[in-house]
Amino acid sequence: MSKSIFSICLFLLVVAGPVFAQGDFMALMPVPFTNVRMEDEFWRPRIDVNHDVTVGHCLDWCESTGRISNFAKAAGLMDGKFEGIYFNDSDVYKVLEGAAHALALRDDPVLDRRVDAVIEKIAAAQDDYGYLNTYYTLVEPNQRWTNLRVRHELYCAGHLIEAGVAHYEAMGKRTLLDVAIRFADLIDSIFGPNKRHGVPGHEEIELALVKLHRMTGEERYLRLAEFFVEERGRPNGRELYGESLQDHLPIREQTEIVGHAVRAMYLYSAVADLAGINGDAGYFNAMDRIWNDLTGQKMYITGGIGVWDHHEGFSRGYDLPNEKAYAETCASIALALWAHRLNSLYADARYADLLERVLYNGILSGVSLDGDKFLYVNPLASHGPETFNTSGGKEGESKQHRQHWFRCACCPSNVVRFIPQVGGFAYAHDEKDIYVNLYVASHAEIPLSENRISIRQETAYPWDETIKLTIEPENTETFGVLLRIPGWCDNARLKVNGHKIDKPLMEHGYARIERQWSAGDAIELRLPMPVRRIQSHPNVLPNMGRIALQRGPLVYCLEGIDNGGRVMDISLPDNSRLRAKYKPNLLGGAVVIEGKGLRRIDRGDPDRLYRDAFYETEKQKVMAIPYCLWDNRKPGEMVVWIPRHPSLSETEIEENP
């Protein structure tokens, strides 16, 4: 971020505080990503690649696939038919939101102009009443608002609003924001308690309206968001859409996570926003139940969610197939959004634990290191692109191997808007305390009542266990610094100014250090990162007898390229020593896990499905890489859950090293 923008944002935050107020019932206020300068070797390069490659890549694809020219056509600026899927407008909005966040972090006049040019077409496509949806304008002009279940007008409007807010926050321009406001006003004039009833088939506008409310202070947007949330599961003269669209029961009566994963997460994100504002106990209780169901039974170890391809959603508890995992990138992103909101609502580290899990695993796997290839589906095992193509192949594309784009391009356009915001998950505060949720080399500016606190983190996290935080309050003051002790960490150690703190006060997963802080006070936190073997709940049948490797927040996988081509036939003896090793030249620099495994020798006739069991194995050096880095090289097999080899004797595995 350029210094000037950094200062402007800080000014806005401090001066315009009430406009950004999150809600009276929120325990914490997140520190916006514009106040956090990422200085690390893990996220900073990804944020740069997102700015330098992904934003432009997505804009190029939005152009070449007609997504942008749909606006020009709807505006009458060019001839031609609508191209693509009826919700393609949303991709353009999401990419613009990503561009805006990127511009909030770093000046880029070329990108700024490109964004303005797209906005110009969008604005031109809006009709005099504020309506804006290129599919309806070009294809079914007389059918507006007739198919809320499927056609996604309100979903697209939600992304327009988010983009408008982001663009205004980044650039101070009202061009896109005003378009969004006009459309929001039109929608507000149509839908509501004494107006038309109905809910969007794809949630999204609810959380967007809360954002718009927060930015503008306008109560109507908040009421409309509440209306859409409250309407779910209530017929009110319409047919309910059922579980797959979370429209089976009123929110307060919902007990399980069901249906389409992204939609559910967007919905509950809005519920969390509203709960923070209205304090509704029914919302809190419903979210608690749903959270417990989700995390206790329906989530991959990567934080991936939604196992089924046919409705992109949840199955029954413990139904977590690996190779057929859908675990859409968008769903992981949406889970992070919800988890972050819950962390702010409750000031409880367990939500940040999950945020970290999905951030470092299920989300990051969605984008290639070079920033222009994506995974839509994030399986936990793969036979590689040639042989595995059942899941997600609806549109004739293999979603199992990185693609430059997808016909349904929700995932790339979600990645591009998400990555720049990662710094915004790192810190939060209330009136008297500062919370550190993510460990990442960074510099944050945090307002605390009348004071302003600068925090610098120095760490090579997630590769290394040591974190040094230097606290620089503008004025010496007594307050708490609450450090998240990750759920994966058994033996955290803490020093303040070199003095060991043996038993820090623990509060909902945070170690509280309350003292008078002066400029230069330093905290040293060590989060030991042994390689851990993880097993699943025994009800997860495909993982029985298998383990996953985890170190720090990172889940690991075996990829063919590092393990002699095949990984499906590798097992890992329980007594095989596993060593973490940093490889600076691998995949942008990464800690890998090395050990000795066994490869099953298959001498069976490849034409025979079933043969007499044959137990010969050979030794195989095993190297695991972080799951988020898979499919960045030669494509091939990949597996997260590795079969155990329970009890080979030490000599058997350790001889002839």
Added chain:
Amino acid sequence: MSKSIFSICLFLLVVAGPVFAQGDFMALMPVPFTNVRMEDEFWRPRIDVNHDVTVGHCLDWCESTGRISNFAKAAGLMDGKFEGIYFNDSDVYKVLEGAAHALALRDDPVLDRRVDAVIEKIAAAQDDYGYLNTYYTLVEPNQRWTNLRVRHELYCAGHLIEAGVAHYEAMGKRTLLDVAIRFADLIDSIFGPNKRHGVPGHEEIELALVKLHRMTGEERYLRLAEFFVEERGRPNGRELYGESLQDHLPIREQTEIVGHAVRAMYLYSAVADLAGINGDAGYFNAMDRIWNDLTGQKMYITGGIGVWDHHEGFSRGYDLPNEKAYAETCASIALALWAHRLNSLYADARYADLLERVLYNGILSGVSLDGDKFLYVNPLASHGPETFNTSGGKEGESKQHRQHWFRCACCPSNVVRFIPQVGGFAYAHDEKDIYVNLYVASHAEIPLSENRISIRQETAYPWDETIKLTIEPENTETFGVLLRIPGWCDNARLKVNGHKIDKPLMEHGYARIERQWSAGDAIELRLPMPVRRIQSHPNVLPNMGRIALQRGPLVYCLEGIDNGGRVMDISLPDNSRLRAKYKPNLLGGAVVIEGKGLRRIDRGDPDRLYRDAFYETEKQKVMAIPYCLWDNRKPGEMVVWIPRHPSLSETEIEENP
């Protein structure tokens, strides 16, 4: 079978030989089930239960669900609306076919009258032109033949024809046969090369028309069957139905097994019938490719096929989930029909091997021992009815646990018509040789040119390895007796009249014994049945590190009730000795497999999906039962593929027995 019926059938067979001719290009002629008297303790009780319980049970349900009164309503004999699903007529036809086969084996005047009463209603529902479909007559009288893809008119007609043929063969009555012929004639007047083009969405009528041709000698039915088969994959002015209905390519160009499993098997059964008549090399080659694809990549160890619930069909190769296996009972039955036809076409034992596999496992699992409860879906692992209900729950019924009936009742009605015919798979012959395909205590009468051969098998197969065959030719003659040596058997031993035959001539999986046979000559065949540990092709990911138990033709499973309630957490050390033991009072008498296993001790927090791996186990006596017998007692967990425990030392597992 009563003696009088037995004689009539034999008379028909010998005198009316040409009517039963199967085709010039068939290597073998199967010996019809009416010529085989089952005298064993495995199949005979099942055939009796089918007659005494299942037939009546299915007729009762056909009555109580309105399936039979639909005919009365269509005939104007009673008022009321059509009830149930649009293809419910087919269930009635299938149950009648089953009743007919039962009557062919044993006199039963009460059942005979009940069948006649149903036939009366069916005949009354047929219109003057021969049309007969109660759904269309009652619901959409003006929409006949407008939705071949979905509405199953031709499918229902096929089952009517099969029932008519069976009823005539069993009882010598033309009542149902004439109805079928009138409808077949009407269909023949509508569809054909120079008439209307089109194919049924659900194949079945093709093989039925071949049966009708064989019975009547009428060429038109053969031509119409050929037409429907040839039309598949050819647009001819209509939209193709695609892979899911095997309508993507002309038959001769098809290379893989795709789409709905039952439909595919019925189609290829008709292709096999036609190939036996027309010798078309394109048909043979296509079937070879499809067979290899099916058996090499897309079949469960039980012979179950079709893994997906949403289209009841095939997935890609090696995609064989256990708990979510669909493996519809109908599909297993249909596979048996095709395999039997291929065995007759090629005189190759490998087809009979597969027939045996699916017969003793994937088909028999479909019906309870008491004959009035059924499985639609045949998973290879189950959490039991309470927790497992994803697959096959389309109609709000758990298809994972035995039910008395299903809204879509294809499986019970297929079981009831299949079971009586099992004896018909046991023997075949050509002009000079007799083939024994199934080992079962039985007495068969087989015509061989001018001679007539009686064979008596004495054996407790599948529980015991010893089979004694006594050959009683009417006239002493030199001919071959070809005994299938099952693919699962490594070390078959053979004696003729007490003399060991060391290296019998092997022909396509059969041991040929050619000699001059006189009355009383005896063959003793021993097929050793050690307990075998089976593993899958390494591409079948869910089975990696797991073994299945097989003994003789039977695949085994662990059921909760025999193993301390839970089986998902049991593993089997490689060196655990497994013993086969006959238990006369268990499940009608069965050989079980006993051994020592290990149970994983789970001390994890049940609310946590992922925990540190914890390797404690305790010893657990393990008892496996034949898969076909599962879910006949208290419902609960079941698993076929058991995790290996590779290398516990002998002392560790064998101490304190």
